[in-house]
Amino acid sequence: MARLSVNVDHVATVRQARLDTEPDPVTAALMAELAGADGITMHLREDRRHIQDRDLRILRETLKTSLNMEMGATDEMVEIALELKPDLVTLVPEKREELTTEGGLDLGLDMARLKGVVATLGDSGIPVNLFIDPEADSIRKSHKIGSAGVEIHTGAYANASDPGQREAELGRIGDAVILAEKLGMKVHAGHGLDYRNVSAVATLGGIEEFAIGFSIIARSIYVGINEAVRQMKVLVAAGAD
Numbered sequence: 322m323a324r325l326s327v328n329v330d331h332v333a334t335v336r337q338a339r340l341d342t343e344p345d346p347v348t349a350a351l352m353a354e355l356a357g358a359d360g361i362t363m364h365l366r367e368d369r370r371h372i373q374d375r376d377l378r379i380l381r382e383t384l385k386t387s388l389n390m391e392m393g394a395t396d397e398m399v400e401i402a403l404e405l406k407p408d409l410v411t412l413v414p415e416k417r418e419e420l421t422t423e424g425g426l427d428l429g430l431d432m433a434r435l436k437g438v439v440a441t442l443g444d445s446g447i448p449v450n451l452f453i454d455p456e457a458d459s460i461r462k463s464h465k466i467g468s469a470g471v472e473i474h475t476g477a478y479a480n481a482s483d484p485g486q487r488e489a490e491l492g493r494i495g496d497a498v499i500l501a502e503k504l505g506m507k508v509h510a511g512h513g514l515d516y517r518n519v520s521a522v523a524t525l526g527g528i529e530e531f532a533i534g535f536s537i538i539a540r541s542i543y544v545g546i547n548e549a550v551r552q553m554k555v556l557v558a559a560g561a562d
């Protein structure tokens with residue numbers, strides 16, 4: 322049964338719109354946990370556009386389940402992760418001008434640096450996933466870098482505009498899962514997944530955890546976070562539509 326890690330970044334986006342103290346992403350995270358989330362994801366961006374350092378610190382002290390810290394592979398973030406000790410670090414590419422993470426890591430460009438970051442965090446007992454596009458070359462490079470696992474970028478699948486393209490993208494994800502498993506890596510997946518498109522990915526099998534944010538936070542405006550998490554948890558766990 323796949324796990325659900327709820328990304329609460331967009332609760333912080335609303336808070337930061339007024340630079341206020343609410344809505345608090347930590348409160349939302351703990352409510353998501355009570356509703357059945359298996360873990361929480363927070364992305365501490367270099368520009369601190371949504372999640373703030375205190376959010377991660379307080380969540381680390383209060384969360385009972387698993388904390389996934391998403392971050393760029395910078396010296397500043399490595400230092401914070403070493404202090405915070407999240408249960409998992411997911412390394413992502415980060416561009417200041419992007420609305421959200423746009424693609425997987427460019428492993429060719431960053432290989433030496435990523436290897437160093439993965440080793441440093443690993444020596445401290447923190448497993449690392451690399452966020453990559455569903456490509457065989459990226460899976461093999463992730464294995465060479467020594468990451469515990471990969472998070473497969475599902476954005477191209479989620480954004481596919483016609484059924485043929487969507488099927489093809491789903492096939493790429495399926496192939497990537499099989500290869501990563503063969504190499505002994507843990508497989509997570511996320512980005513752009515919602516209540517309509519997640520089931521097809523969940524039914525592929527082999528994906529241990531889904532990191533889902535925007536669609537859950539958006540739905541929680543209508544039905545509350547408790548109900549929004551429960552509904553997504555059912556889809557992720559059963560692979561049903």
Ligand code: PXP
Nearest residue numbers: 422452511512513532533534535
């Ligand atoms: N996984 C990663 C690596 C991400 O960067 C994001 C977006 O912050 C997500 C998952 C969640 O994506 P979404 O908010 O579209 O569900």
